[in-house]
Amino acid sequence: LQSAKKQGRYSFAVYSSSMTDSRGGDVEYHYDIKKAMENKEFELYYQPIINVATNQFFGAEALVRWNHPKHGILTPDQFINTMEQTGDINWIGTWGIETLAKEYLELKKKRPDTDCLFNLNLSPKQLMEDTLPQEFLKIIRKYNISPDFICLEVTDFSLAEKDGIIKQNLYNFKKAGFKLAINGFGLDYAALSALEKMKVDIIKLDRHFFESDSFINTRIADLIVEFAERHKIVIISEGVENEEMLQTVRKMGVNLIQGYYFSKPLLAADLHDYLENFRWKKEEADVAGIEY
Numbered sequence: 535l536q537s538a539k540k541q542g543r544y545s546f547a548v549y550s551s552s553m554t555d556s557r558g559g560d561v562e563y564h565y566d567i568k569k570a571m572e573n574k575e576f577e578l579y580y581q582p583i584i585n586v587a588t589n590q591f592f593g594a595e596a597l598v599r600w601n602h603p604k605h606g607i608l609t610p611d612q613f614i615n616t617m618e619q620t621g622d623i624n625w626i627g628t629w630g631i632e633t634l635a636k637e638y639l640e641l642k643k644k645r646p647d648t649d650c651l652f653n654l655n656l657s658p659k660q661l662m663e664d665t666l667p668q669e670f671l672k673i674i675r676k677y678n679i680s681p682d683f684i685c686l687e688v689t690d691f692s693l694a695e696k697d698g699i700i701k702q703n704l705y706n707f708k709k710a711g712f713k714l715a716i717n718g719f720g721l722d723y724a725a726l727s728a729l730e731k732m733k734v735d736i737i738k739l740d741r742h743f744f745e746s747d748s749f750i751n752t753r754i755a756d757l758i759v760e761f762a763e764r765h766k767i768v769i770i771s772e773g774v775e776n777e778e779m780l781q782t783v784r785k786m787g788v789n790l791i792q793g794y795y796f797s798k799p800l801l802a803a804d805l806h807d808y809l810e811n812f813r814w815k816k817e818e819a820d821v822a823g824i825e826y
Contacts, residue, residue, distance in 0.1 A: 564620055566602070567613060571625060575601050578633050579799035580652075582808060583770060586780070587789035591809060593651035595687075595772070595792060596634055597799050598626065618659045627660050631670050634684060635677040637802050644806060653715060653736075655687045662699050667706035685713035685736055691725060701732070708733055715770075718743065718758050726761050737762050741773030741793075744782045759787055 570576060580594035600608040617623045634652050641648060660666065674681045686707055694700045694716075708714055715736035721729070743755040762769045771783040774793035783791065800808055 563616060567617060567620070567622060570600060570602070571622065571629075575603070576626065576629065577601055577801065578630065578637070579801060580637075580805045581792055581799040582797045582805070582812075583651075583653075583790055583792045584796050585789055586784065586791055591648065591650060591812060592790055593653065593685075594805065595653040595655075595799075596630065597655075598630060599799075614657070618657065623657065623660055624663055624666075627656065627663075627666065628669055628673060630654055631684070632673050632677075635673060635679060638679060638683055639677060640802070641806070645809060648809065651683060651685050651713065653685045653687050655689055658688075658690050658694060658697070658700060661688070661694065661703050662697065664699055664703065667703055667710055670707070670712070671710050681711040682713060685715045687715040687717065687736075687738065689717060691716040691721065691729070704732065718755075721754065721758055723757075726757070729761075730765070734767060736768045736770060738770045738772055738792075739783070739788070740771075741775075741779070744771070744779060744786070745773075755786060763787070 577599050579597045579599050581597060582594050583592045584590070585592045598610055598614075600613055602608050614623070617626060631654065634654060638650075638652065641650065656666075671681065674684075688694050688704070694704065704714060713735040714733070715738055716729070716734050718737050718739045719742070721737075737758060739755060739758065743751050759769055761767070768790065769788050770790040770792055771786075771788045772792040774780055774783060774791050774795045776795060779793070780791065780795055797808060
C-alpha cells in the first residue's frame with residue numbers, strides 16, 4: 535500500500551541486495567511473505583491527521599507494516615516491491631480495506647460521535663487490476679458500512695493519468711462512493727490541467743514543498759493550493775515535524791496537518807488512546823503567532 539512515497543519519491547520501492555543477504559535469498563524471502571500472510575504478521579499503523587483550524591481529529595493515514603518475527607517491524611520499502619512481483623500486492627490491498635472496515639466499526643463503537651476519514655494508499659500496480667473496485671466494494675458491503683469514510687490515495691498521478699485501466703478504476707471507485715486523493719509530488723501546470731478532469735477529493739503536499747528554500751517548490755505549492763481552493767479540493771500537508779513547518783504550511787492556507795508534530799504512526803489500540811487524550815492547545819498556536 536505505502537511504498538517509496540514516504541521516502542520522498544513516488545516510484546516503485548526497490549528491493550535491495552542487502553535485504554536478500556540478510557534473509558538468505560529471494561526464494562526464502564518470498565516464502566517468508568507467504569508465511570507472514572498466513573500468520574497475520576502484517577499490521578496497519580495509523581498516523582493522525584489534525585485540523586488545526588477547528589482543533590479536531592480529521593482522520594488518519596493507514597500505513598502497512600510487517601511485524602517480522604526475526605527482523606522486527608519492517609516498512610513497505612522492504613517488501614512491497616517483492617509483493618508486486620509475486621502478485622501478493624492484490625492480497626494486501628483487500629486485506630487492508632477489510633482491516634480498515636473493522637477498525638472503523640470499532641472506532642464508531644467506542645466513539646460514536648467521532649467522524650473520520652481513513653486514507654489507504656494504492657500503488658499503480660494495484661490499480662492495474664481491473665476487478666479491484668468490485669473487490670473493495672464487496673468487502674465494504676460485507677460490513678454494511680459506507681465507502682465514503684475511505685479515501686484511496688494514488689501514489690503516482692502521472693502514471694495513473696496516462697493508463698486507461700487505472701483511470702477507469704479510479705472512475706469506478708469514485709462512482710461507488712469512495713473518496714480519492716493524489717499526492718502533490720510531480721504536479722505541474724500540465725498535470726493540474728489533467729487533474730481538472732479527474733474528480734479527486736484530496737491533494738496531499740509532502741514536506742519537500744515546505745522544508746526547503748526552493749522558489750520553484752514554493753510557487754508550485756502556492757499553485758496547487760490555489761487550484762484546490764478553486765475546485766473545492768481538500769489539501770493535507772504531511773511530514774510536518776516541528777513548529778517551524780507548522781507555521782509555514784499554515785501561512786500557505788493549509789489547515790489539515792499530518793506528521794510527527796502531532797503523532798508518529800500508531801497501532802489501532804494506541805490510536806484509540808490518542809483520541810482519548812488528544813488536545814490541540816490553541817493557546818500554543820497563538821503564542822507561535824498562527825492566526826485562525
